[in-house]
Amino acid sequence: MKIALAGIGKIALDQHVPALAASPDWTLAATLSRHGRVEGVPAFADIDAMLAAHPDIGAVSLCLPPVPRFDAAQAVLRAGRHLMLEKPPGATLAEVHALQAMAADAGVTIFATWHSRMALGVAAARDWLAGRRVTGGRITWREDVRHWHPGQDWIFEAGGMGVFDPGINALSILTHILPTPARLTAAELDIPANRQAPIAARLDFAGGITADLDFRQQGPQTWDIALETDGGRLALSQGGNLLEIDDRPVQGRGGIAGEYPALYARMADLVARGASDVDLAPMVLVADAFTLGRRATVASFDF
Amino acid sequence: MKIALAGIGKIALDQHVPALAASPDWTLAATLSRHGRVEGVPAFADIDAMLAAHPDIGAVSLCLPPVPRFDAAQAVLRAGRHLMLEKPPGATLAEVHALQAMAADAGVTIFATWHSRMALGVAAARDWLAGRRVTGGRITWREDVRHWHPGQDWIFEAGGMGVFDPGINALSILTHILPTPARLTAAELDIPANRQAPIAARLDFAGGITADLDFRQQGPQTWDIALETDGGRLALSQGGNLLEIDDRPVQGRGGIAGEYPALYARMADLVARGASDVDLAPMVLVADAFTLGRRATVASFDF
Secondary structure, rough: EEEEEEEOOOHHHHHHHHHHOOOOOOOOEEEEEEOOOOOOOOOOHHHHHHHOOOOOOOEEEEOOOOOHHHHHHHHHOOOOOEEEEOOOOOOHHHHHHHHHHHHHOOOOOEEEEOOHOOOHHHHHHHHHHHOOEEEEEEEEEEEEEEHHHOOOOHHHHHOOOOOOOHHHHHHHHHHHHOOOOOOEEEEEEEEEOOOOOOEEEEEHHHHHHEEEEEOOOOOOOOEEEEEEEEEEEEEHHHHEEEEEOOOOOOOOOOOOOOEEEEHHHHHHHHHHHHHOOOOOOOHHHHHHHHHHEEEEEEOOOOO | OOOEEEEEHHHHHHHHHHHHHOOOOEEEEEEEEOOOOOOOOOOOOHHHHHHHHHHOOOEEOOOHHHHHHHHHHHHHHHOOOEEEEEOOOOOOOHHHHOOOOOOOHOOOOEEEHHHHHHHOOHHHHHHHOOOOEEEEEEEEEOOEEEHHHOOHHHHOOOOOOOOOHHHHHHHHHHHHHHOOOOOOEEEEEEEOOOOOOEEEEEEEOOEEEEEEEEEEEEOOOOEEEEEEEEEEEEEHHHHHHHEEOOEEEOOOOOOOOOOHHHHHHHHHHHHHHHOEEEEEEHHHHHHHHHHOOOEEEEOOOOO
């Protein structure tokens, strides 16, 4: 099936393009971007022009930043094409609710992806936690924004989510593996004096789970989730790719290697079954953190 | 049926107690509060003690501020009693989702009330808008926080919602009467230098609807919603109680006079039918405003 990719930036070139090149299900047939392009693939700057020129493109995958994403998503659904959304699926909850309703009306698939849920240890972690009682835990999600988002000022603008852009990956894993829903009880947000979005955050969840999110990590990067239960200790590290139970490594479930190849395989399966997949639990926790969070002003940040 | 009232502050004494006194459905059988009490009604400071002492109390109505409300709500549902929540129904979306799940498991009613939806002109406004296309509009919701929330510092703390405490009343009407879902596209939040929550906000919604919320209004108070449509102009004023179409007053639907008497009548009906009513659309818009909103620091505020 032919697919178009919109928003040809770092994540598209690093992950989406290679995943599509290796996919048995999809052929990248067009791109949409203001500046970026992919060698050998027709490039467009206007989404309606792209959709009109390529009626054979059945699906569009959006990697635009969250704020400009809605208009493109709406154009895709209005044209009756299937829609795949990079995380987070939108800038607001209400707009994703609107997209869900539009996709249902149009009879097409909408897939709000959470790539970290496809990391190698996550499915086995979920299986192991089922039926166990979580008694506490700690998320440590610390990375260097200058490395992963060089010069991307939008990430610190209002609606850009700041450190929750990576932090929502941790929350997407947490909400997927916990046997009961996560509930935020307190949050502290550190906002650089010259920015709108947080550069660090500390979150408290019911049941003794805490999260330490930081965008200023230099040297080794840390993407760890550790949970204590009534039946042992679970540790996911390397962004969900390494699972240890009571300090012993556990083999993941296998399946497709690579988060983005797994996402595109799932998209193909959803389209084939006429199904959709939109789980907003990670985004609800972020909205709750912005609503409930106590803000502190910290040192200005420049790339 | 016997009911208990928790959180005996200004809104409880101004609205809930008189509404219950006049209700043909309910008898106020106990109160829960740190300091407040109601003449002639048994008063408790501990919710579990109250529930244990009064197994005949079938429902509890919570008027506590949003942050401490969850623990009380959970205690009510754990005791298998019906639950009625003053707006907003919680400090976070995830906690209300959790309460919904708990109520469903316990087989009891949960009613997240929006008192402004019971204002006299709202049902007729909704009927008139059905089938019309809204082409623009303006919400003006300006009141004096010193008058309505004297000394209530919690309202400006993190999670207290600030000007969204009254503003969510406007949003509860808007989301109830609009023929299509409201979607926030931009927000500006004014935060006093010595506070955490906004004292004023300007919101933009898709379709040309704007909102001007302000907690610093002195003199006459303004609670107006004006909508332009392809079939005329609608104006709701006095907090939804006066409806005008093309500048001519329209009779409301009648029914029960008074927002709180109407809420308690609806609660009795929900319990009788074994039903629940939790519409989070107004709260989603507030969470979206906190997530997407651009913040500016304004003059300190003291009561």
